[in-house]
Amino acid sequence: MNGNDHLIEIQDLGREYMAGDTTVSAIKEMSFFIDDGEFVSIVGQSGAGKSTLLAALGGLNRPTRGNVWVDTMDLYGLSSEQRADFRSEYVGFVFQSYQLITYLTAMENVKIPLSIAGVKKEDQADMAAVALEKVGLQDKKNRLPDQLSGGEQERVAIARAIVNRPPIVLADEPTGNLDSKTADDVINLLKQLNQEGQTVIMVTHNKKLCQHTDRTVHVRDGLCVIGEG
Amino acid sequence: MKLYNISLNNLRRRKGKVIFLVSGLLIGIATIVTLISITQSMSRDVEDRLDRFGANIVMTPRSENLSLSYGGISVGGVTYETVEFLESDLTNIRSIKNSQNLGIIAPKVLGPWELDGKRVLLMGADLQTELSLKTWWQFKGMPTGNPDELIVGSETARIFNLALGQSMKLGNDEFVVSTILHPTGGPEDGIIMGDLHRFQNVLGKPGRISMVEISAFCRGCPISEITLQIAEKFPNAKVTALKQAVMSKMQSIEMIKSFSYGVAVLVIFIGSLLVFVTMMGSVNERTREIGIFRAIGFRQGHIMQIILLEALVVGLIGGILGYLIGNGIAWLAIPFIIQESTLSHLDVTLGGVSLILSVALSLLASLYPAVKASRMDPSSALRAL
Structure with missing residues (x-):
């Protein structure tokens, strides 16, 4: 594999951490690929290495060994600043626990990725409005995060992830803190994004959510145990 | 939305922190302005007396x-x-x-x-x-x-x-x-x-x-x-300066001036330390936020810009308020220190220097925290999420 055939290719990936004097293998060895336009879930128990894998896919966590190819780019062959540009252009992150900026309104949070993308101010307003409309929050655009419910904050986080239309959306436990009804809404939203052409990769410990995705990658003890379509 | 909007919104919505930061600089600048204004007035008073003494x-x-x-x-x-x-x-x-x-x-x-x-x-x-x-x-x-x-x-x-x-x-x-x-x-x-x-x-x-x-x-x-x-112009002349009395007064004022500057430097150092500690604390508090920005695609320079812009605004506010309050204190204090004297005018040069000093100190004190924040490994920052 060399990144030419698939949107994302992971090759012999390994990631170790030092926890005191002990070396912990968060990812022992993983190799798999994701094609353009797929909706993939990465499933595993807590501590299995799912979030580490997602961070490595997003260019946030340099692996100890192996390669991550995205759209023919060897991600960790790039400099730190080039990877920042890659994240700005290619990836939209939906974090665990929403992770909105508390002193910015919903609208301002959604505009954050646009502030460094060279988008004109008037276009920023239009793009953010479209993203907020897509998640159904256009009427709450001027609220601060602490004035929104958990589900609403999650939807703002999704709007922020998609506002500059990145080809890849990485979602880390997007329903982890939500009730089942709101969780369904969020999953449907991710499905809708996928249907509109974005590649969505979702990390979850909830196997039931796998039914909504095209493919599931099972992770256990830092190993990719099953990759199914 | 520009980077400065992020800085300004942060300052606007974290008023307590801003007040604390501005206070550090304000106290330093106000102390300097007060001391300089008072010593300038003292010096001017002696010079006026000298002028009244005649030749x-x-x-x-x-x-x-x-x-x-x-x-x-x-x-x-x-x-x-x-x-x-x-x-x-x-x-x-x-x-x-x-x-x-x-x-x-x-x-x-x-x-x-x-x-x-x-x-x-x-x-x-x-x-x-x-x-x-x-x-x-x-x-x-x-x-x-x-x-x-x-x-x-x-x-x-x-x-x-x-x-x-x-x-x-x-x-x-x-x-x-x-x-x-x-x-x-x-x-x-x-x-x-x-x-x-x-x-x-x-x-x-x-x-x-x-x-x-x-x-x-x-x-x-x-x-x-x-x-x-x-x-030099009149080789056959004996030119004598009647300066002894004045010199002794001027020396006393110079001593007061030196002491004032010493106090001012100390106060401004403490003020800068306050800004440094607060900014460092702020950066540590904002690890999560910095991690989010970096994950979204912000470069190291963007993070530095956000923090230094905040420092710039804090420095400007601290400088302006410090200058005005310093002059206010001098205006109140001078009549008690120098009889029949008042603060004659606002020294525009001192205002400019105060502003530059305040901004420079704020930026300097925030430089290390800003560099530290910008160099934060996004994966480490995100572990704090």
């Missing part, structure tokens, strides 16, 4: 004789009949390097005169200039500005029984006593003053000058240098 440089012809007088008792050896200056040469005084520090130049002709069988000293001078130089003189009558008027010292008036309006003949010239000085305890008690050019004629010294009194503005002026510069 602070005296130029007399160089003489090899010693003046045999002490405490008003003369035992001979009068030196004023030595080689005198040419009036036409006096324009050279204004050509010295520090000419802008020169105020009044008061040339005089001196000579003895026999009146009713007694000798008296005549002094020819520009009387209006003389009166503006000797502001402490009090007198009866009113100087008219007329060239035939005389100003008479109190002792002279007593000895010769002179009264206001009385006519006097000096040589062939007629004069009228227009003013009689109150006793001053100085040499003017025993003289008769008249118009410079009239007295030059009376004394038979046309175009000659016996001595020159010079008032140099002392606000930062190098009085010793001015003295040397004049002496």
